[in-house]
Amino acid sequence: MNIIISNIVKIPIYEQIKEQIKSAIYSGELREGDLLPSIRQLAKDLNVSVITTMRSYTDLEQEGFVANVQGKGCYVQPQNPELLREQKLLEIENNLIAAISTAKTIRITQNDLLEMLKLLSEEDHYE
CATH class of the missing domain: 1.10.10.10 (Winged helix-like DNA-binding domain superfamily/Winged helix DNA-binding domain)
Incomplete structure (x- = not known):
């Protein structure tokens, strides 16, 4: 590690x-x-x-x-893979909620936000 x-x-x-x-x-x-x-x-x-x-x-x-x-x-400690996944999903949801809230404050449309997510997903940030 x-x-x-x-x-x-x-x-x-x-x-x-x-x-x-x-x-x-x-x-x-x-x-x-x-x-x-x-x-x-x-x-x-x-x-x-x-x-x-x-x-x-x-x-x-x-x-x-x-x-x-x-x-x-x-x-x-032993870990429950399903529980770990749920914790990470909750973290992702919270981050997305924060991103949506920020986007709304500067009037970024849902389509623009989705396009940003798509572009970022295609880069090295997501495999």
């Missing part, structure tokens, strides 16, 4: 770490029972605060993606 931190995006570092780990779980790169790097090791590897990585792992645990076993580390 390769985590890349960007300082130019407005997303907090702990959130970037969390989302990339979740992505690795969704894609199957990380599987049930896999051990994540220790909080200290990940902080050292990414050159970030231990508090930052701890926040990422705590959030992942609260969301049910990992389990922290005292003294042993943080392990990927």
